[in-house]
Amino acid sequence: MKKDIEIPEVERVYIAAVREKHEEFQSMDWNAYVINDRDAAVDTVLIVTRGYDDTDTTSTMRHTIKELPPQSFAKVEFLQDDVLKLNNEFSVSFFSEGKMYHKKYVFRKNTINENALQEIPVMGKKGVLLK
Numbered sequence: 001m002k003k004d005i006e007i008p009e010v011e012r013v014y015i016a017a018v019r020e021k022h023e024e025f026q027s028m029d030w031n032a033y034v035i036n037d038r039d040a041a042v043d044t045v046l047i048v049t050r051g052y053d054d055t056d057t058t059s060t061m062r063h064t065i066k067e068l069p070p071q072s073f074a075k076v077e078f079l080q081d082d083v084l085k086l087n088n089e090f091s092v093s094f095f096s097e098g099k100m101y102h103k104k105y106v107f108r109k110n111t112i113n114e115n116a117l118q119e120i121p122v123m124g125k126k127g128v129l130l131k
Contacts, residue, residue: 010103012037015090016120017079017112018127030079030112034092036068037121042094042101043067047076051086053109058083068094073123084112090130105130 014035022029032049036042045065051058065074079088088107093100107130117126 006099007102008099010092010101013042013092013094013101013103014121015076015092015105015107015130016073016123016127017088017107018120018123018125019114019117020125030081030084032076032079032088032090033073033120033123033127034065034068034076034090035073035120035122036070038096039070040096041067041069042096045074045092045094048091049077049089051083051088053086056086058086071122079112085109088112 014037016033016035017030018033019028019030034045034047043066045068047063049061049063061077063076068074076090087109090105092105093102095101107128112128116128118129120127120129
């Protein structure tokens, strides 16, 4: 039964939006990252993203990262300025230490901005962090 399925609480895996310089286009862009701040690797990371509000919805994007070692991070996707005005949802599932984990992270509309910057663990950069 569904009540018998144990999905443990996700700890020390984060989603961050980081403002970075794009060397080729000489622009400042927001990029989304998944961060593994755990002492164990996470495997088969599946990330489903979408942007939405009451009137608009973006396409659903799916990303896979085969393995994310301990204390590491990986770029998920570029965040266009147009989607920052929407709620941006990141549904993250992964395996670690023989268990499956799942968590939904949501950047509320207009919360990805310069005023919300903070230190991002593991990356050593400033960005907007969801725990």
